[in-house]
Amino acid sequence: MSDMSIRSAYAGAVTSSPRWLTGPEQRAWQAYRRMTLLLNARISRELADDCGLSDPDYDVLSNLGESAERRCRVNELADRMLWSRSRLSHHLTRMQQRGLVSREHCADDGRGAVVVLTDAGLRKLEEAAAGHVEAVRRHFIDLLTPEEIDAFAGIGETVVTHLTDEGGAPA
Amino acid sequence: MSDMSIRSAYAGAVTSSPRWLTGPEQRAWQAYRRMTLLLNARISRELADDCGLSDPDYDVLSNLGESAERRCRVNELADRMLWSRSRLSHHLTRMQQRGLVSREHCADDGRGAVVVLTDAGLRKLEEAAAGHVEAVRRHFIDLLTPEEIDAFAGIGETVVTHLTDEGGAPA
DNA sequence: CCGCGATAGTTGACGTGTCACCGATGCACC
DNA sequence: GGTGCATCGGTGACACGTCAACTATCGCGG
Numbered sequence: 001m002s003d004m005s006i007r008s009a010y011a012g013a014v015t016s017s018p019r020w021l022t023g024p025e026q027r028a029w030q031a032y033r034r035m036t037l038l039l040n041a042r043i044s045r046e047l048a049d050d051c052g053l054s055d056p057d058y059d060v061l062s063n064l065g066e067s068a069e070r071r072c073r074v075n076e077l078a079d080r081m082l083w084s085r086s087r088l089s090h091h092l093t094r095m096q097q098r099g100l101v102s103r104e105h106c107a108d109d110g111r112g113a114v115v116v117l118t119d120a121g122l123r124k125l126e127e128a129a130a131g132h133v134e135a136v137r138r139h140f141i142d143l144l145t146p147e148e149i150d151a152f153a154g155i156g157e158t159v160v161t162h163l164t165d166e167g168g169a170p171a
Numbered sequence: 172m173s174d175m176s177i178r179s180a181y182a183g184a185v186t187s188s189p190r191w192l193t194g195p196e197q198r199a200w201q202a203y204r205r206m207t208l209l210l211n212a213r214i215s216r217e218l219a220d221d222c223g224l225s226d227p228d229y230d231v232l233s234n235l236g237e238s239a240e241r242r243c244r245v246n247e248l249a250d251r252m253l254w255s256r257s258r259l260s261h262h263l264t265r266m267q268q269r270g271l272v273s274r275e276h277c278a279d280d281g282r283g284a285v286v287v288l289t290d291a292g293l294r295k296l297e298e299a300a301a302g303h304v305e306a307v308r309r310h311f312i313d314l315l316t317p318e319e320i321d322a323f324a325g326i327g328e329t330v331v332t333h334l335t336d337e338g339g340a341p342a
Numbered sequence: 343c344c345g346c347g348a349t350a351g352t353t354g355a356c357g358t359g360t361c362a363c364c365g366a367t368g369c370a371c372c
Numbered sequence: 373g374g375t376g377c378a379t380c381g382g383t384g385a386c387a388c389g390t391c392a393a394c395t396a397t398c399g400c401g402g
Binding site (some may be wrong): 018019020021024025027028029030031032034035036037038039040047082116118125133134136137139143144146148149150151152153154155156157158159160162163164 | 189190191192193196198199201202203205206207208209210212213221242253268277301304305307308310312315317319320321322323324325326328329330331333334335
């Protein structure tokens with residue numbers, strides 16, 4: 001969804017008018033699209049080059065790392081990460097094959113499973129953390145003034161609140 | 172990359188200190204991560220439900236729609252979209268199979284290919300555009316004040332400029 | 343204790359994105 | 373007019389994410 005494209009596509013398509021985006025609005029939307037595309041690509045790439053972890057790998061590891069006993073019910077982990085169960089299950093399978101996590105049966109609930117951060121997983125996480133923080137700083141945080149940081153956080157939270165309240169949570 | 176996770180992982184991992192994220196900085200980073208996750212998911216989903224197009228499908232269609240003669244060299248299209256050639260090639264193959272675009276040989280350059288928006292592709296684009304704009308408004312633009320819109324655009328552009336200048340462009 | 347809907351988690355199929363590599367053409371330089 | 377390298381674009385293998393379907397267990401009402 002780049003720049004003028006939506007507008008011209010729309011202009012060609014319709015004769016009456018829903019509320020099209022104004023100039024500043026288009027600018028914000030374009031900035032959003034491009035920023036997320038480039039920033040995610042860049043941070044993922046540095047993480048992968050540094051230590052062979054993908055972005056989702058790091059997410060899982062860091063969430064497990066802060067869990068009590070370095071273990072967590074699959075479902076609870078999915079909720080915390082805003083991931084679908086399916087996505088998490090697939091990803092855990094891949095990470096398990098690489099020895100970063102393991103699965104255990106849950107004593108309390110016969111249906112349940114517990115994911116455990118292995119020692120190898122913890123080492124990987126420790127290896128990755130500092131570099132990841134630096135990347136986030138270098139490509140995002142340090143580019144902004146403190147006022148911009150706060151403004152951005154507020155905007156993001158507004159959007160997140162709207163989406164979670166409106167039933168937009170992942171399956 | 173959620174909330175406290177990076178911090179605690181880091182705190183467990185290292186004894187000396189690179190510059191960790193402060194509270195407001197963590198808040199901004201978390202807001203960014205969650206906003207992009209939820210907003211992209213939501214807008215993609217509405218687009219898919221409305222007219223069976225994925226987000227990348229719409230990107231390609233709208234870029235082609237604003238091209239002269241509704242056609243474009245593959246390479247130029249990739250550059251405009253900030254996509255890798257490989258990604259675009261794969262996606263064009265899939266869209267071609269669905270009849271949304273077609274490929275032609277380029278007269279000027281024997282290596283080249285030209286992508287053309289088919290009539291079916293144009294109809295799909297027209298069908299999708301209004302709903303897409305409304306979704307962008309409903310879940311993003313209309314949630315923000317004009318001041319926030321401008322601030323956001325400025326922040327996004329700062330980040331994009333930094334990343335493109337630093338050689339972070341996709342392959 | 344049985345039936346039955348709800349919940350936990352997994353799986354398979356498929357669309358998507360990346361990486362490494364390839365074949366072909368263009369182009370500059372000798 | 374050949375040599376050599378860059379560029380154009382495509383392909384195959386694989387990682388990732390979604391959807392729909394499935395199994396197994398839970399827990400409630402009878």
